[in-house]
Amino acid sequence: NLEHIKSPKVFLEGPAGAGKTTAAVQQLLRLLKNGAPGGSILVLVPQRTLAAPYELALRRSRLRAGGLPSIQTAGGLARRMMELFWPLAAGPAGFADRDRPPTFLTLETAQYHMARLVRPLLDDGAFESITVDRNRLYSQIIDNLNKAAVVGFPHEEIGRRLSAAWLGEPAQLRVYGDAQRCASLFRAHCLAHNLLDFSLQVEVFWRHLWPLPI
Numbered sequence: 001n002l003e004h005i006k007s008p009k010v011f012l013e014g015p016a017g018a019g020k021t022t023a024a025v026q027q028l029l030r031l032l033k034n035g036a037p038g039g040s041i042l043v044l045v046p047q048r049t050l051a052a053p054y055e056l057a058l059r060r061s062r063l064r065a066g067g068l069p070s071i072q073t074a075g076g077l078a079r080r081m082m083e084l085f086w087p088l089a090a091g092p093a094g095f096a097d098r099d100r101p102p103t104f105l106t107l108e109t110a111q112y113h114m115a116r117l118v119r120p121l122l123d124d125g126a127f128e129s130i131t132v133d134r135n136r137l138y139s140q141i142i143d144n145l146n147k148a149a150v151v152g153f154p155h156e157e158i159g160r161r162l163s164a165a166w167l168g169e170p171a172q173l174r175v176y177g178d179a180q181r182c183a184s185l186f187r188a189h190c191l192a193h194n195l196l197d198f199s200l201q202v203e204v205f206w207r208h209l210w211p212l213p214i
Contacts, residue, residue: 039067078205089208102194110197114138126178145199
């Protein structure tokens with residue numbers, strides 16, 4: 001029961017089914033009941049499906065003063081802020097045309113653009129020492145970009161970090177160099193054409209929007 005905890009910061013830890021989400025939902029309803037404006041409350045969830053208990057509780061509740069709380073994933077919050085404050089982020093982030101609105105890429109459209117850029121490199125011998133389905137290769141490069149953005153290190157370090165973690169045959173290191181080249185090529189393509197994949201949404205939000213007083 002969080003009702004009697006006076007600290008403004010509470011950290012709950014426990015196994016699945018222990019009641020962490022139930023306690024958080026009750027805390028949300030308690031804040032609204034005690035007069036907190038709904039529009040001032042942000043609920044961050046790891047994935048969209050985990051927002052369901054909060055949304056269900058709000059639908060059943062009659063508390064509507066001050067608007068509804070915003071229930072977002074970190075990626076959803078980043079995209080929402082990018083849509084609202086694009087002119088403030090486009091220039092500092094290095095996009096070529098700050099006056100043109102961005103195009104948000106899904107995983108599928110990101111793979112499409114990645115394939116167009118990487119296919120010629122594959123035909124020239126990139127990744128020749130590995131046998132993997134091309135679509136899987138495209139998704140793994142995108143996944144590396146996403147991990148770099150979420151963890152918070154520059155995408156230019158992907159190849160170096162992969163190489164540093166490798167303990168096998170030295171020939172594998174060339175593959176990591178190819179992965180770095182593809183990731184950098186894709187990032188340059190996105191900046192040139194105002195394309196925002198998940199990694200750019202997160203990176204631009206944390207680096208260029210989150211620090212702004214506005």
